[in-house]
Amino acid sequence: MEPLLTQLRAAAEPTRLRLLALCARGAFCVSELCAILGQSQPRLSRHLKLLVEAGLLERLPEGANAYFQVGHDGALARQLLARLPEDDATIAADRRASARIAAERARVASESFRRHGADWDEMRALGLPAPAIEAALIKLVPKRVARAVDIGTGTGKLLDVLAPRADAVLGLDASREMLALARARLAERDMAHASVRLADMYRLPLPDAGFDLATLQMVLHYAEDPQAALAEAARVLKPEGLLVVIDLAPHERSDLLTGLAHRWPGFDDAALAGWLGAAGCAPLPPVEVAGPLAVRLWPARRLAAPVAALSETSLNF
Template sequence: MDSLLAALRAAAEPTRLRLLALAGRGAFCVTEFCEILGQSQPRLSRHLKLMTEAGLLERVREGANAWYALPSGDAGDPAATGLARDLAARLPDDDAVLAADARQAARVLAERARAASETFRRQGADWDEMRALDLPAAAVEQRLLDLLPDHGLGRLLDIGTGTGRLLEVLAPRVAAGLGIDASKAMLALARTRLAGEGLGHCSVRQGDMYRMPLADASFDLVTMHMVLHYAEDPAGAIAEAARVLRPGGRLIIVELAAHDRADVIERFAHRWSGFSPAQLAALLGANALLAEPPALVDAPLPILVCPARRSAEALPARLSALAV
């Protein structure tokens, strides 16, 4: 009761409702909020601090920036989380002030995307790996979708989310989506992508896939799309994915099949030359995951789409220890 009353009091102010409406569109930093609302940083910082303490917003630190978004539900008071999302959904789209904020937010998001793209060009990373390898991205996405029901997938975690494309693809089927990536430049592009209509329930954050700041057994579906061939420790990455997966939950790995293309490994700095179905099944089985028959997508470099389920049994002790 006390926490809910505190959250209600924290929301009952015009600027804070405007911040909630913006947070419903995606994550913003304080500087961006200042640009959109036309208010000073000290003033908005006080509002954001109060709202974060009340559980209405989630604050995620990345380097020099802190990003604010609607709470994801990983931590904090469920009542405040529900209130924040309900209030954001109930705010009228035709309100003149909120409509003006939305127009300004669109401008800020466009500028963010432009800046992120320029950073990628300067670093020589302004390319999509599927396209660069001449791989059929649409066919791979369709094969993945064919493995899943049309709705009711619960909570999704996309490990190594990159530009957030898989979150966008699966958004209509999940209750909430979270992407983890180590690259701040990638996350900037992902946040711009997720500012689109119907994607407010998806978010991204910076994190290490070997030690994610997430609770045990907190996701119904985990995806790893073209991640393992870069991983120094594929077994460790799968172990961490298993840790956050609920009993009976699903893990889907999209990965290059084993190949002998040394030119590809050298050009794109891959750590591994793909994986065979047997290798992936062994990695999955060692981590309380029951491998299902993989699908093969034909391409110049064939791609495996490998589904698995987490056993209903308790995780091995060594996996639980990873969360400590």
């Protein structure tokens, strides 16, 4: 009973209720929340601290900054917010202000990206058939999952594909610039059940067995240690959860290794099957999508046995 009472007490204050309403629609940092609510940083920081301690908000560190959002398990917060009248003037004003903040965030992120020469999409740059690849992915993904994670999400394009099939979807990336654009994408599409956060694919800030679906699209060819990246992706999957790797098949384009800093010239089925097996996953038949460079989708099911146990047995193969 006490945790429930703590959450109710934390929400029972006008400013904190406004903060919940905002952070249920997307992730905001303290300075953005100050601009939206027109209140001082020390005051809002105290309110945010109470909401985080009560478990109503998640605090996501990102370098020297931190973003706040209603967590995927924030059932009570969403129930309380559902009782707010749609025509409440204060909440409506906050939403308009948050939309302006999101638009400005997107503009700054885009300008920064262009200045650094990274305003491009790898699929488009390589002339790959993105619609066909996304269609192939949709055929592999269950019609409904509870939680999905896209590792190396970049600007969050794959979140658009996964969001209609997941109750909650999370994008992870090691680039703050990429995440800034991804947040702008989510705000533009009003995808309240999708979020992004800063993360290293070798050390995901996620619990074991928390997701039903994990994807890595055009990520593995940058990895120094693909096997370690796949093992970490498998760790966060529930038993029978689905892992889908989307990447280039073997090729002889040396310019991709030098010009685009690819670490690997594509992957063959045997290598992926070995790494997936060592990670505690059962590989499923791969799917190939033709194009200027062949792209393959390697799906695999997470087995119920611990990864450590599977790693030991794999030494006997």
